[in-house]
Amino acid sequence: MNSVQTEEKMYRAEGVRRKALDGKILAAFATILALGVFGTAQEMNQHHVDDADAMSANPETIQDWAKNRLAKSPRHREWVKVKNGNREVNSFIVYPEVNKKATAVVVIHEIFGMSDWVQELTDELAEAGYIAIAPDLLSGMGPKGGGSSEFDSNSVRQAINRLPPDQITADLNAVADYVSKLPAANGSVAVAGFCWGGSQSFSFATNRPGLKAAFVFYGTAPMTRDNAVDKAALEKIKASVYGFYAGNDMRVDATVPATTDAMKELKKLYEPVTYEGAGHGFMRAGEPDAPEPNAKGDEAADKKVAEDYPKLLAAYKANRKARDDAWVRWKEILKKL
Secondary structure (H helix, E strand, C coil): CCHHHHHHHHHHHCHHHHHHHCCCCCCCCCCCCCCCCCCCCCCCCCCCCHHHHHHHHCHHHCCHHHHHHHHCCCCCEEEEEEEECCEEEEEEEECCCCCCCEEEEEEECCCCCCCHHHHHHHHHHHHCCCEEEEECCCCCCCCCCCCHHHCCCCHHHHHHHCCCHHHHHHHHHHHHHHHHCCCCEEEEEEEEEECHHHHHHHHHHHHCCCCCEEEEECCCCCECCCCCECHHHHCCCCCEEEEEEEEECHHHHCCHHHHHHHHHHCCCCEEEEEEEEEECCHHHHCCCCCCCCCCCCCHHHHHHHHHHHHHHHHHHHHHHHHHHHHHHHHHHHHHCC
16 A cells, blocks of 8 residues: 555544544534534635636635735746646646745645635745745546546545546656746755645655655655555655654654664664644645634524534644644755755
8 A cells, every 4th residue: 555545544533533623513603613624615816826716616715815825925936737658737836025046845736726725825835035946736537637626525635535646746747847947046946745745745855865854744754565664665665754743643653763773783874853733734724714603593602612612623733833833844944955
């Protein structure tokens, strides 16, 4: 079983817990917190082209707060089609406002596919001084030949799980090659991924010797068919690997000790940090403003909202702190590349 299948299997195994963390059980709230998702789709901004017109089919890709922040960004951003043989990988790129050539970061999306949040985070990386590019790895895989936008919230996970590992690697290599050769780039490339993308960032480090660093956000190392850490794959890593994990995410955290031992045995640089109190997906869950209770005028429902709100708010604060602390660490490491 490869790391992609392992990630999806683990994801399904705790579907109930993830739904709780995602805040989907709190229907009385107008804002769904946990992954920073806003359920009402609005018109995409002018920079969302090609695959954007059908995005409303997958509400987990829509985050109005992220879309609004991106619309206010002064940085140059655009969609580009990166060639990988006969494939075209639709990729969102943002340039920093700097006076020197910059390191590039390839951003790998979650199991939900390309989203407003992924694009907003890509812009945040550019704000920090890096050329950031986020490929839609479902490019050309949609029912109509499009990408993430052509899938609903259930089928997008299945589609991502069906992606051939070799195709993923080839797409990422094509994107890394493209961004490294831009006139504004200094040639150095790092990778960062989240959830499913976190596992892919770890895997990509095993497949691209020239990679400077891999930032793994709540993802797992490559695994063998019997769910052991794949030391043969890890042996190929040349880059430094940095892990960002949530304290309340045992399905992923349980893999960290064995990964740490394997990387130490192989004399590879691996620095995992766990952010206590945070849940899986804290980089997105801690991003929007704190939620507020929304009374509906129904006594029983309003009572449930009042009872659940303190717990929800505490979870948000833990995710927010983890997100802020992770950004500080991430940017400090990037400066040293």
